[in-house]
Amino acid sequence: MVKTVDFSGRPFHFIGIGGIGMSALAYILAKRQLPVSGSDLRSTHITERLQGVGAHIFSRQEGTNLDLFSGGSEQVLETVSVTTNAHGISYPDGKGQTLPNSNLVSLHPTLPQVICSTAIGHNNSEYTAAKEKGCPIFHRSDVLAALIRDYQSIAVAGTHGKTTTSSLIGYMLLKAELDPTIIVGGEVDAWEGNARIGAKGGYLVAEADESDGSLTKHYPNIGIVTNIELDHPDHYQTLDDVVKTFQIFETQCDILIGCLDCETVASQLTPSITYSLDANKGADYTVKHIVSDRNGTKAQVWEKGNYLGDIHLTIPGNHNLSNALAAIAVGRKLGLEFSVIADALFTFEGAKRRFEHRGHCDGITFIDDYAHHPSEIEATLSAARSKVDGENISRVVAIFQPHRYSRTATFLKEFAACFKHADLVILTDIYSAGEVNLHNISGQDLAEAVEDHHSQVIYEPSLNALNEALPRLLHPGDLVLFLGAGNLNQIIPQVISQYQAA
Secondary structure, eight states: OOOOOOOSSOOEEEETTTSHHHHHHHHHHHHTTOOEEEEOSSOOHHHHHHHHTTOEEESSOOGGGGGGBOTTOOOOOEEEEEEEOTTSOEEEOSSSEEEEETTSOOOBSSOOEEEEOTTSOTTOHHHHHHHHHTOOEEEHHHHHHHHHHHSEEEEEEOSSSHHHHHHHHHHHHHHTTOOOEEEEEEEEGGGTEEEEOOSSOOEEEEEOOOTTSGGGGOOOSEEEEOOOOOOOTTTOSSHHHHHHHHHHHHHTOSEEEEETTSHHHHHHOOOSEEEESOGGGOOSEEEEEEEEETTEEEEEEEETTEEEEEEEESSOSHHHHHHHHHHHHHHHHTTOOHHHHHHHHHHOOOOTTSSEEEEEETTEEEEEEOOOSHHHHHHHHHHHHTTTTSTTOOEEEEEEOOBOHHHHHHTHHHHHHTTTTOSEEEEOOOBOTTOOOTTOOOHHHHHHHHHTTOSOEEEOSSHHHHHHHHHHHOOTTEEEEEEOSSSGGGGHHHHHHHHHHO
């Protein structure tokens, strides 16, 4: 019999609860007043936020964590009064049913539903203990799939742009007072994290990941596909394999919205609603008279040949203009007035690690961006280029930490050519993300490949060496972008502090 995720009150235990995807799900479940616990190897603001909504966090991943759940033990709970809506979403009002305030460590008499991500190996001691105890074990995508079925859902898929697009849509629905529940792969100041629960609204906006093939589990009311490329060679052998995953997803969406600027989407999928930055492609939603400068991007928006109005985005780059068109298509499908949509797009400040401004010292501007695929890097640096000669910026400096040996080896030629919009390229060694280096490749190999296309390339093998070198490499007028999905951004505060202390 197929196991199903139970939202009726059975506890959830997340192995690796602090991850960006896992923590968002844990937050939603905790806000729905379900018992939530989990483990992570380090305390962060994310785990602290989860504790603040009642999740119990273990600081080590050990099988003994599951001893919290003791069959036959009485549950020791402090309670608060809340009211629940049709979705089981609770909010305090002093008149509702009594539910646990899980800031207390509690013994629960029922074995938990154990949630894992792809990063958790089967030799993990906590995972092994869960199997031995007979706990139902689910992948995080199973929980997301169950939530998608539980709401009027909008699922954003695609190789690039998922986080920004889903954040844009969530923010738009929030500004339209539709009170959405939101689950995204990045943090957004508007809802102070990577997840938000709607107290009364029936909409869910979720980022749907294709990296491990779990995209095929989702059945949303509206699906969006921003683009399709090979980005995870650790899971997919060819682009055709990736396409098959998206084609299955397409059949499971009531309505599919797709970007015709991606040739693969245009040729391999049949979206119900289309969008494009090229007015000649015949898309349902398109733009004309695009103007990009240091203040952002402005454009006219057209809907099926009719002029809707103008938009102004403060987040830079044509790739974000494309993401905004996807949001416009969703908003119009839901019946929103264009003025409401345009106002939301203008005030949206972006997700963290998506061209995130981290500081400005001694005439140097520091930007943090998650770009880790060649297409993403080129698009991000192109957006940065539009700011040169504005705001006293004269040079674009790209600092890149490659992510995964398999990705670096597979796209070595593409990585070598994607830094054309940078004046200076600084590379460090590869962040393994737990991979074994079967390709015998290093950051030095990538640096040598980039040198074939770029005249200014520097390689610093470690983050410590990079941190020490940056004060002599950076100059006033530099726009410095820290690029990558690993831990490169952790040195940004140290770099900035060196300038502040000088």
